[in-house]
Amino acid sequence: MSKNLATLIGFSAILQWSSIVGLLKKISFTLGPDLSVLFMYSFSAVILLLLFRIPNLKQVPRNYLFFATILFVVYELCFSYAIALAQTAQQAIEISLVNYLWPSLTIAALILFKELKFNFFVIIGLAISLSGIVLIQTGNESFNWATVFANVQINPISYILAFLGASLWALYCVITRKYSQGHNPIAFFFLVISFVLWLKMLVFHGIPEIPHIDLNTGILMLMVSTVTALGYAAWNIGIIKGNITILVTLSYFSPIFSSLISMFILQTNLSLSFWHGAILVTVGSLICWISTSWPQIKTKLQLLKSAH
Template identity: 40%
Template sequence: MNQYTKATAIGFCAILLWSSIVGLIKEVSHSFGATGGAALIYTVASLFLLFTVKWIPLKKFPKKYLIYGGLLMVSYELCLALSIGYSQSSKQAIEVGMVNYLWPSFTMVATILFTKKKASWLIVPGIIVSMLGVVGVLGGDEGLNVREMLSNVQANPLSYGLAFVGAILWAAYCVITVRMAKGVNGITLFFILVAVALWIKYFITGDPAGMHFSVSSVVYLVLAACAMGFGYAAWNVGILGGNVTMLTGASYFIPVLSAALSSLLLATPLGFSFWQGALMVCGGSVLCWLATRVRANAVPGPVSGGGH
């Protein structure tokens, strides 16, 4: 196996790791609480990143990327972890994760609005299909039913709201990373900042669930941290030395793979309407990607930042 093929394979490992995150975060929150569990995950993940991606001195960071990129990344990771942690059931956690996967479509829209990238008419049906997919997922057995969707959201507006805001924040991060990062990978620093923010929240507000250590809870914690930390490390290897076009296209199917892995991990069956909605989210993302690719005939830069 040559280096090009090996790097591509490692990139695919990142997709598998990210697809397991929703289920793993939910399992960790069962034992350590929403805030405490997230704080532990990002603490351990930061340690993994220090040994893989390594530490980059602050003086090497472009000032704008350090400030704006750091703020967006930290805010996004907080939204992601807490939206899943605060979910009231395993099925709701999977639904919340699906809302987060609106980020590819949002990224393409942000790229068009804030850069000079042109897009074809496919961008419109792409956004519509993605949004309808989320309606289908949140509509439960009723499928594309807006009233049922709103009823489900009202049952836990905090989780769904955090996931939606997170999707917007990640789209913004992807766009500014391409414009401001200048090749600097700030993931290690940003994960440390996320961990610090979560520990501050934990010690100020507490966590009614408490922390319950056991062999299984520690195993899930390590697995979640590995999925977070090593996912980014593997993705960087893939996009730097592998087939970027193949990896980018495959990344748009993370929602379906994530739902499948989460369903198995959390022992939560998902109905036909859910899978139909999940496929629509993926399809909408692919249409948005094609909308920019048709004109530019190149892989959109922001997506190469990865995402979960």
């Protein structure tokens, strides 16, 4: 597989992920958070097993398999429950933007792992991304920390889970790139998270009563399971065999893609201050990337200029 094809496959994951928030939240309105998350990952695991099967785990570096499995499972639990536990459609979209701090955090993680050189503009980029989240919480009012905390306290669990998830996913991306040695045990990851969710359900709730699922909910469940499974499979291919710098750059526009698609699926309107905040999250992430990749960007711009 060529590097360009792997990068394109990775980009398709970004588009697929953009629909997860709206689909999962719509299903959770009908089935509740626990069953929605349980069914989504169970069906996704089946799809991945049919497509990829479980790889020979003996060939996967042991340390990578252990730590990546933990990071992936905990991230997925954080992200999915952050969305499913949101109290309203708009809150689900707002919380999803907290999760989209991960591109900026990925750059920070790459610096910590000495994959990139430190640049002061990374701090500026992170600050701008965070200011976007703060702007969304304050709305059209003047900035006030009390307002921010008041909005977060309405549903603190979802916001905390979203931020923790963003941090863990950034770490997962760096570890996968650095230590996976080209292996892609994504089907195994989904089997583990499905097992954890079923165990949690049995321990805390007993055998679940399957509610009546109408045709519309069934179609939505199939859709969210498919884009979840194929999205993560595509992303792992992209970050292992493609250009991770380009993929991280393209992922910076995920907040806007996701908000647009979620707004359509959930049939809700978003304020102008929300879009300003989403743009700030994106711009901050772009600044992080440009500041750490400027020599390569400058070289490519010079090559393009000389070609013309």
